[in-house]
Amino acid sequence: MSLSDEVLMARALRLAEACRQQCVMAPRTAVLVVRDGEVESEHLGVPNPEQAWANALAGGVEGATLVSPVAPPLGVQDQLMASAPARLVLGQGWRGVGRLELATEVLQQSCARLNPAAGLGRPLVRMKLAMSVDGRTALANGISKWITGEAARADVQNWRARSAALVTGVGTVLADDPRLTVRTGSAEVDGVRRQRIVLDSGFRTPATATLLQDAQGTVEIWGLESPPAGRPECRAVSPDADGRVSLAAVVSDLGDRGCQEILFECGAELAGAVLKSGLLDELVVYIAPKFLGHRGRALVILPDYAEVASEPEMVLADSRKVGEDIRLIFRSRDTTYG
């Protein structure tokens, strides 16, 4: 019995899902070469979809069926036609070329979830926050290490790993001096080049900040004033209507560079701005079984609402225990993702 298009696509999706943390600047995909109803070979799209198609075609695909969640990129289409496969099974719509037999939009929703940027028209915006049961992120004296346990902190590394860019505010840099690197323990994942961005109107980030050491061009500091001399990582951008570094400009700029997912990891002030921006697709909150006291730091700074209904409207998409902590995932009710 030969495998159905849906079963084959599910297999391609599982394979592509496995490269989520290595392929952060291009759509994730995998290509299956199927002959006589059996999978002959599988090709991962690392570092990009072109690689999966090139590897598949290199093995000879005449008369075969090719299965992929993502349509063939422009750069491989001529070679694809010259290779004369019999049929293409795709997760997306595609106008196709030549007289190739096509099945499109197979498991389309799952394929769209794998590469949300295509549907959103910009990178997916996710924010991670961690708090105590009483909704605080630090003690009144500023001490915040460590609220959550080891398992939750390791889990956070996975959100970082699937992100093409990690964004924080200067408040966090000055308070915590973070590295903002990915530390999953896998060299293939941790070695992927990711952009690290600090939003810092007045360029208060010191040149000695830890994240600037070994930065190799991966750190950018976005501000509003003239960049200080001798600091190539500092970049002046236009303010938004509130006179702050524009979050819309950050997201749009990272989208233009091919980023698929962006992670905000920041303090209460920038977190509040992200929530109000209308750009947030997913909020990941860790809750530790600890109490930090009512004078501790708040999770987000938001205006005083007059009613309980507030923006953005989010729905709970997942909840689970991670070590001793709880992890909640909320999605924006408006998002086309998920």
Ligand SMILES: NC(=O)c1ccc[n+]([C@@H]2O[C@H](COP(=O)([O-])OP(=O)(O)OC[C@H]3O[C@@H](n4cnc5c(N)ncnc54)[C@H](OP(=O)(O)O)[C@@H]3O)[C@@H](O)[C@H]2O)c1
């Ligand atoms: N619990 C958690 O998940 C978590 C995560 C990270 C950090 N933290 C904690 O948060 C604390 C720092 O909080 P924070 O609120 O001071 O820092 P923050 O939110 O990381 O940074 C805030 C700063 O970002 C700058 N900024 C630039 N553009 C902005 C915009 N569009 N909207 C808002 N801010 C913008 C502003 O400084 P300029 O006006 O100078 O530009 C602002 O003061 C630390 O104690 C840290 O430990 C907690």
